[in-house]
Amino acid sequence: MLDQLFRPEGIAVVGASANPAKAGYVALRNMREKNYPGKVYPVNPKEKEILGYPCYPSLQAVEGHVDMVVLIMPSRLIYSTMDDLDARMEEKGDVKVIVCAAADYAETKTPEGIDRQKRLMDGAKRYGIRVVGPNCIGVIDNRSLVDTTFVDTGVPFEAFGEPTGIAFLSQSGALACSVLMEGAARVVPVLYNKFISIGNMADVDFVDLLEYLEEDETTKVIGLYMEGYHDGKKLAETFRRLTKKKPVVVLKVGRSDLGSAAANSHTGSMAGSDRVYDAMFRQSGVVRVETIDELIDTLQAFDRLPVPRGNNLFLYTQAGGPGIYCTDAIAAWPALHMPVVSEETKEKLRACELPMSNICQPEGYADITASASPKNHVDGLKVVLEDDNVDGVVFITVVPTFLPQKELAEALVAVEKSFPEGKRKPVYYCVMAGAYTKEARAIMEQNGLCTFNTPDKAVLAAKNLCRYGAYLREREA
């Protein structure tokens, strides 16, 4: 049934607007810009057409097949809209899913808001229509090119690359916006595979979508923003089953008592004891993150990198200061180890690096110095990756002005491609030079490498991948 959420044939948008400053315009513009191949039917009695889509005075009046209805009109119009839907369903019976983006429903905890949500849900249940929302920003599928959101990321669609394998679910529309927009603002904009803001969860909820995404072959990793869920047992079971197949990354708020209080007054649903959630996440192999940056970094790392087979992380740096800084970041996580590599590896490293390089002091650490050429950078990296005691590498370069960054980026891509799929190990590339290295980072990112701008972020992602790897190994043991 949720198939129509991601692959509808025809989408009717109630509350479509010709005014570019309105949400009901931006939703249409997003689908126009993405060149969504299905049918789009704006419903607005006052307009003839919007963005080239002919307008209809009502849902009932749309002649074509409509399996998805998007509601962006003001909530007070829900009664007439549902009457209109009733009329359509009696006649055509085609609608399978409603995405109710508008706010001002039960989340307001007012009798009016509760009644509006009741009218929506009563109507939907009558015909077995599934509902996403209300009070959400909508649904995106960047493979089918459905986009019911009214979010302008500020980045033109052609600047995005191929869709990633990242699916994201959010209980907060605002946080969903932020994840979408912050992702879009990255060196290579993040094109989420599927993106669902579930709002009040009046019907479709976390478990429904997790079950769907479990079977969805294009989804490689799932991210969630969560305030609370009413059925902890079911959620835990779902996570436990799901994490066997693919990683799940959660940003769960309400960690503090104060945060819990704020969450309760927001969604109304009890956030529950954070310690219970935390234990549940750990026991079911869910990776919990603390910040929005860490969330996006970790999702990208899972999407692109193989899960490490162990926690031995080699630190390979072109600069001393950032290397020490990164060593501190690694040492902050007791689970991570800087490995002792073989004497052979050390000798090979000495042979391919400049004489003043620091090879393995301390163990698991190499500083190839600011004078390192692209060849020094990549030859040593290859040597380190071939050592059996190394499960992953944090690679740091500041890219001095005199280092040809494009050549370096292409050489690094070639190193990665030289390892056959099963032999790849995760490398977390830290490229610490702001706007100057946009070109190098873009080349690396477009070729599936994972880049970061500071070592602490690279280490956080590495720690999260290692945690998931350790969970899988424990579970198999």
Add this chain to the structure above:
Amino acid sequence: MLDQLFRPEGIAVVGASANPAKAGYVALRNMREKNYPGKVYPVNPKEKEILGYPCYPSLQAVEGHVDMVVLIMPSRLIYSTMDDLDARMEEKGDVKVIVCAAADYAETKTPEGIDRQKRLMDGAKRYGIRVVGPNCIGVIDNRSLVDTTFVDTGVPFEAFGEPTGIAFLSQSGALACSVLMEGAARVVPVLYNKFISIGNMADVDFVDLLEYLEEDETTKVIGLYMEGYHDGKKLAETFRRLTKKKPVVVLKVGRSDLGSAAANSHTGSMAGSDRVYDAMFRQSGVVRVETIDELIDTLQAFDRLPVPRGNNLFLYTQAGGPGIYCTDAIAAWPALHMPVVSEETKEKLRACELPMSNICQPEGYADITASASPKNHVDGLKVVLEDDNVDGVVFITVVPTFLPQKELAEALVAVEKSFPEGKRKPVYYCVMAGAYTKEARAIMEQNGLCTFNTPDKAVLAAKNLCRYGAYLREREA
């Protein structure tokens, strides 16, 4: 004597190059681009002119007054270069300061490197010349427009605004590069007031520069990247005196044993026990930060915002999810409090916000909802700032597509300007919408407001300002 470091009359650059891929070219290009008004004398026997600057075959051959010599040539040429300097000094005696950017000196711990540094220092001492470096990236003063660094930030100079009040000192050239480049990549690029990479500290060191910056009126806040310093007592005394006048923010590495080991093999100087440093920083009112992002955020906040008079931080948000997320971030710092505001403030807030707003549940928290207009945003902010129980505000907006962002930004600037200088309180503006809100953030930043892209970063900066404020109050008490 250090005056010549920041306001030289004539700069000779040994190792100047006509090859754009060389450091000795970029240093000249930076001064050309900044339109440095003093004299620049490239020294290179093979070139006639570089970037319009006439070249000289030797230091001795430069006719004009030279008070600063920048050394970017390979270190093996230090002997002939110092001979050349000797000749000049015997004849003209004008050089007061050397910035030796080149690496491969005593930090290599090789007899050759140590001898090269000895030749440099012997020559300098003979004439009372002060030396910055070697093994550094140089010196910048964005008021006098001196820039001896060979760093290309990737951002054209005209994109920077006015110089800030931020001075930054770094023991690591690479980390200095990163702070420079990451700063340049921000919404409004950070133009550091003074920026000094001190490298091996063969002569000019932390204390020299801190003493200079203590008296420098254009310096409002000082940042340091530090691995270790040989005279802890002197450093502590300097910090204690300095923090009475202006805030000092330190990123000190070697927090972990592993990091200390890496630091020792890098600069050679014992990093010392981190716990001793940590206590010293606390006792002398130095704000210690953990990441490069936090460092730059905190420096910018100190530069722009008044030091708060207390730790009562009101959380004013336009979105529920980000508000809860931010509450967790505040609750993570026991020193921060979300204050109980007066009944009058609550009533005024209810009057100027939309009916579904959450006013003070929990205390010190307001969620004005996604439907809030620019007027709702600013009217409520003003009410909160006028409450005596509020020392600072974290302000969160996701800037939905249907909110006119330019109007909002300008209205926020007007609120800030409506408070007379002595009555201003720090507001940490979190604008969570990636590239989409570049315009709004640019307007706010250009008018001296402090913006962040995620709530956790805003709270970290707030916590750091509160810590410094508390230190000053304790000290006065």
